[in-house]
Amino acid sequence: xxxxxxxxxxxxxxxxxxxxxxxxxxxxxxxxxxxxxxxxxxxxxxxxxxxxxxxxxxxxxxxxxxxxxxxxxxxxxxxxxxxxxxxxxxxxxxxxxxxxxxxxxxxxxxxxxxxxxxxxxxxxxxxxxxxxxxxxxxxxxxxxxxxxxxxxxxxxxxxxxxxxxxxxxxxxxxxxxxxxxxxxxxxxxxxxxxxxxxxxxxxxxxxxxxxxxxxxxxxxxxxxxxxxxxxxxxxxx
Ligand SMILES: N[C@@H](CCC(=O)N[C@@H](CS)C(=O)NCC(=O)O)C(=O)O
Numbered sequence: 001x002x003x004x005x006x007x008x009x010x011x012x013x014x015x016x017x018x019x020x021x022x023x024x025x026x027x028x029x030x031x032x033x034x035x036x037x038x039x040x041x042x043x044x045x046x047x048x049x050x051x052x053x054x055x056x057x058x059x060x061x062x063x064x065x066x067x068x069x070x071x072x073x074x075x076x077x078x079x080x081x082x083x084x085x086x087x088x089x090x091x092x093x094x095x096x097x098x099x100x101x102x103x104x105x106x107x108x109x110x111x112x113x114x115x116x117x118x119x120x121x122x123x124x125x126x127x128x129x130x131x132x133x134x135x136x137x138x139x140x141x142x143x144x145x146x147x148x149x150x151x152x153x154x155x156x157x158x159x160x161x162x163x164x165x166x167x168x169x170x171x172x173x174x175x176x177x178x179x180x181x182x183x184x185x186x187x188x189x190x191x192x193x194x195x196x197x198x199x200x201x202x203x204x205x206x207x208x209x210x211x212x213x214x215x216x217x218x219x220x221x222x223x224x225x226x227x228x229x230x231x232x233x234x235x236x237x
Contacts, residue, residue: 002036003028006048006058009039010122010195014226017122017194019108020069021057023187027073027180029218031083035059042127069187070100073180086180096180099173103184106159111192113152114201116143122195122228153203160207167206171213178214186214186222194227 005025008018016022016037028035040047040056051058053067059075066075073086074093087096116135120143123131132143139146163185166173173181189211192201202208215222 003034004038004060005035006040006056007037008056009041011124012226012231013039015122015194015228015231016225017191018056019187019191022190023069023183024057024059024072025221026183026186027076027086029221030086031076031080033080041124043130070097086183099181100184103188107185108188110152110155110159111188111201113146113155114149115192115196116147118195118197118228121197121232163207167210178217182214186211190222190225194225197228197232199227199229
């Protein structure tokens with residue numbers, strides 16, 4: 001049976017920007033596992049209700065259904081023990097879990113301040129009212145008030161201090177070759193990179209260099225990603 005990943009798309013079916021889906025795609029590629037990407041939009045909740053979730057990614061692997069990016073990465077390690085591990089087990093798994101919380105709570109919120117309004121341009125027109133309503137309720141202010149690229153860059157610079165420290169000593173966060181920690185962070189930077197109207201979001205050469213090297217992995221999967229800038233150049237905002 002085919003392996004299927006439900007993957008968020010935006011104003012174009014090829015515009016794939018979910019940070020959580022990107023980390024899973026990198027994990028699958030790391031393991032050499034093929035996957036069919038099933039395009040999904042924010043409000044298509046019925047299509048993933050079988051997985052008891054209202055969010056992507058959702059992975060269907062034969063008769064196994066797994067939701068949540070970190071759970072999917074862990075599932076892949078368990079289900080395919082003969083492939084290179086992504087998160088590892090025991091202490092290694094716990095550290096990856098900690099790193100995942102760091103990315104979600106420190107890095108992604110900073111990136112969100114930088115691209116909050118750009119996201120509206122990236123999202124499918126039918127999802128824009130939904131996105132604005134749900135996010136404004138979450139932030140407690142309008143997207144326009146939340147959008148603050150300068151403040152976001154300051155927060156991002158501070159948040160990335162531990163990443164900078166590690167990249168001074170090794171080419172990837174997981175050492176000589178990329179692994180789970182790299183993919184967890186890569187997903188968020190890829191998300192901001194795909195939706196940003198003013199690329200690049202990463203202003204620091206060392207981290208940008210790490211990101212570019214990861215984009216080139218797995219047949220240049222990241223390099224081939226369509227960005228909102230490609231579409232706006234052709235179609236306008
Ligand atoms: N903790 C989840 C978060 C997944 C998530 O928030 N996915 C977003 C897309 S990036 C989503 O599907 N949102 C649906 C919505 O906002 O209605 C994971 O790691 O997979």
